[in-house]
Amino acid sequence: MLEIVDLHKRYELKTGRPVEVLKGIDLTVPDGSITAVVGPSGAGKSTLSRCISLLEMPSSGQILVDGRNLSELSGRALRDSRRSIGTIFQHSALLRRITVAENVALPLRNLGVEHGEMEARVAELLERVDLLHKADAYPGQLSGGQAQRVGIARALALRPRILLSDESTSGLDPRSTHQILRLLTELRADLGVSIVLITHEMEAVRAAADEVAFLDHGRIAEHGRVADLIGRG
Ligand code: ADP
Ligand code: ADP
Numbered sequence: 001m002l003e004i005v006d007l008h009k010r011y012e013l014k015t016g017r018p019v020e021v022l023k024g025i026d027l028t029v030p031d032g033s034i035t036a037v038v039g040p041s042g043a044g045k046s047t048l049s050r051c052i053s054l055l056e057m058p059s060s061g062q063i064l065v066d067g068r069n070l071s072e073l074s075g076r077a078l079r080d081s082r083r084s085i086g087t088i089f090q091h092s093a094l095l096r097r098i099t100v101a102e103n104v105a106l107p108l109r110n111l112g113v114e115h116g117e118m119e120a121r122v123a124e125l126l127e128r129v130d131l132l133h134k135a136d137a138y139p140g141q142l143s144g145g146q147a148q149r150v151g152i153a154r155a156l157a158l159r160p161r162i163l164l165s166d167e168s169t170s171g172l173d174p175r176s177t178h179q180i181l182r183l184l185t186e187l188r189a190d191l192g193v194s195i196v197l198i199t200h201e202m203e204a205v206r207a208a209a210d211e212v213a214f215l216d217h218g219r220i221a222e223h224g225r226v227a228d229l230i231g232r233g
Helices: 045-052 075-082 100-110 115-128 144-156 174-191 202-208
Strands: 002-012 018-029 034-038 060-065 085-088 162-166 194-198 211-216 219-225
Touching: 002 045, 018 034, 018 045, 018 194, 018 211, 018 219, 034 045, 034 174, 034 202, 045 162, 045 194, 085 144, 100 115, 100 144, 115 144, 144 162, 144 174, 162 174, 174 194, 174 202, 194 202
Parallel strands: 034 194, 034 211, 085 162, 162 194
Antiparallel strands: 002 018, 002 060, 211 219
């Protein structure tokens, strides 16, 4: 379970003037649940995403995964904790000079997982996203939707408790978008992960999310069940 408690993020501008981008975010995403975060450009979605993926430290507040506060860690403990959060990026962010299988293996290799186990885990992950037949292909040979599914396999490699999807269906055709969203809903059910779906696409929210939080000027303006707030269209 992911719990964000009174999260603030301030940046210092070059003039020395502080700007507060996140102004006290409270958000809980239970296990096996998909919560969408939507909001206009400039609302703070990317900043919130970077805080959840622990790429940036919040100015104050807590990010709890299964009750453990990750927002005050540093060094080794921080690196270890990053594993509990898998991020799916907007443009898949695969390395183009290595194969699909090698991309998915990368997080495991960095962790020193033994070769045989690594191969088995990579095959299992590619199977899960229905792309085992592309194991030896290079990212340039994939469609946008396929690349995104490989990105999901890579995000799952370290068995995260939280999956963060940061505009992962932006720019995809409707069929690929549908496939990705269906995959996310399957993962939520099969693995019991908490999924945060950061998106500007209301169709994606309707199709996949259980709850939706509207972010505006660094605050959550509204949060509730998708069915109650925007209906199943
Ligand atoms: P969104 O993803 O919803 O478009 P962002 O999180 O990118 O919103 O940005 C929210 C606000 O925070 C914007 O006004 C942006 O200019 C500002 N901002 C984001 N990153 C920084 C930074 N590193 N330094 C100063 N201001 C920033
Ligand atoms: P995005 O919405 O994808 O974050 P932006 O163009 O808003 O795209 O931001 C691109 C990068 O610039 C981000 O890393 C963000 O943190 C940084 N950034 C955004 N706004 C500012 C700002 N006002 N001052 C400094 N850095 C900023």
